[in-house]
Amino acid sequence: MMLRTVFLFCCLFGHAAFNLQPPTLQLALLKYSGGGDWYNDVNSLKNLAQFCNQNLRTNFDLEYATVEPGSAEIFNYPIVYATGHGNMLFSDLEARNLRAYLEGGGFLILNDDFGLDPFVRPSMKKVFPELEFVELPFSHPLYHQKYEFRNGLPKIHEHDGKPPQGFGLIWQGRLVCFYNFETDLGDGWDDVHNDPPDIRTKALQMGANIVQYVFSGA
Numbered sequence: 001m002m003l004r005t006v007f008l009f010c011c012l013f014g015h016a017a018f019n020l021q022p023p024t025l026q027l028a029l030l031k032y033s034g035g036g037d038w039y040n041d042v043n044s045l046k047n048l049a050q051f052c053n054q055n056l057r058t059n060f061d062l063e064y065a066t067v068e069p070g071s072a073e074i075f076n077y078p079i080v081y082a083t084g085h086g087n088m089l090f091s092d093l094e095a096r097n098l099r100a101y102l103e104g105g106g107f108l109i110l111n112d113d114f115g116l117d118p119f120v121r122p123s124m125k126k127v128f129p130e131l132e133f134v135e136l137p138f139s140h141p142l143y144h145q146k147y148e149f150r151n152g153l154p155k156i157h158e159h160d161g162k163p164p165q166g167f168g169l170i171w172q173g174r175l176v177c178f179y180n181f182e183t184d185l186g187d188g189w190d191d192v193h194n195d196p197p198d199i200r201t202k203a204l205q206m207g208a209n210i211v212q213y214v215f216s217g218a
Contacts, residue, residue: 025058028065028077030108032123034089040113041083044189051204052211056146070094074101079214083111083186088119095126102127102169102176107214110179111186114157124169124177133167133179142166142178145209145216154202156195157184178210 027045032038049060064081067074070093074080080101082088090098102108110120121133136142136152143149143166153164164183168175188195188203195203 023059024061026061026063026065026077028067028074028080030080030082031066031068032082032084032088032090033094034087034119034123036084036086036088036116036119037113038082038084038088040085041186041190043191044083044186045081047191048189048204048207048211052208056208056212058211058215068094069098071097074098074106075104077106079107079109079211081109081111081186082120083113083116085113085115086119088116088123090123090126092126099127103171106176108177109210110177111184112179112181113184113186117181120179124179128169128171131169131171133169136166136168136175136178140166141216142175142209142213145212147205147209149206149209153180153183153185154188154199154206155183156188156199156203175213 027049029045030038045064046062049058049062049064052058053060053062065073065077067077067080069090074097098108110116110124112120124133125131138150138152143152153166155164162182165181167179167181169177169179185203185207188200189207191200
């Protein structure tokens with residue numbers, strides 16, 4: 001069974017039909033090679049998990065996992081998050097494994113923490129040579145889940161002062177990877193950057209929308 005199929009079965013049948021608690025799941029941080037700081041924004045996933053538990057009634061473990069792209073462990077996590085400022089490299093084995101994870105129902109969030117763009121694009125091209133990142137229109141369902149973002153991604157971090165953009169990789173009609181550029185959602189999810197409360201809230205709401213979209217089976 002695909003990852004998403006397993007999750008939907010547990011949530012729709014286990015939780016609704018039998019009034020059980022939804023299964024405890026973990027978000028995962030991607031530990032990639034190349035020298036980029038994959039480990040920064042250490043509280044981002046914890047805070048996102050807590051926000052989703054409080055507002056979406058999910059049941060995430062507040063302690064996130066760390067997983068490598070070539071590991072079999074990656075298949076244990078419905079959503080994997082990658083961030084950083086610098087180089088990102090995948091070996092041939094890692095690229096094949098990451099592709100199998102995404103084709104099997106997993107989802108990858110890529111967060112440009114300023115400077116990741118020149119590296120993340122060729123890395124993901126190695127995973128899906130036949131695909132190109134496409135900018136998602138503001139009408140895309142990802143922006144219209146529990147929270148409404150009629151103008152697309154919120155602007156969290158200054159970066160180059162350009163408008164934020166949300167890109168996706170779409171495999172066989174399904175969005176398998178979401179890449180936020182010129183905004184840095186992870187900065188807003190973390191609690192060490194002194195972002196204004198309203199900015200942090202928007203970032204967390206957008207993160208919750210991504211989570212809800214992934215688990216909606218869209």
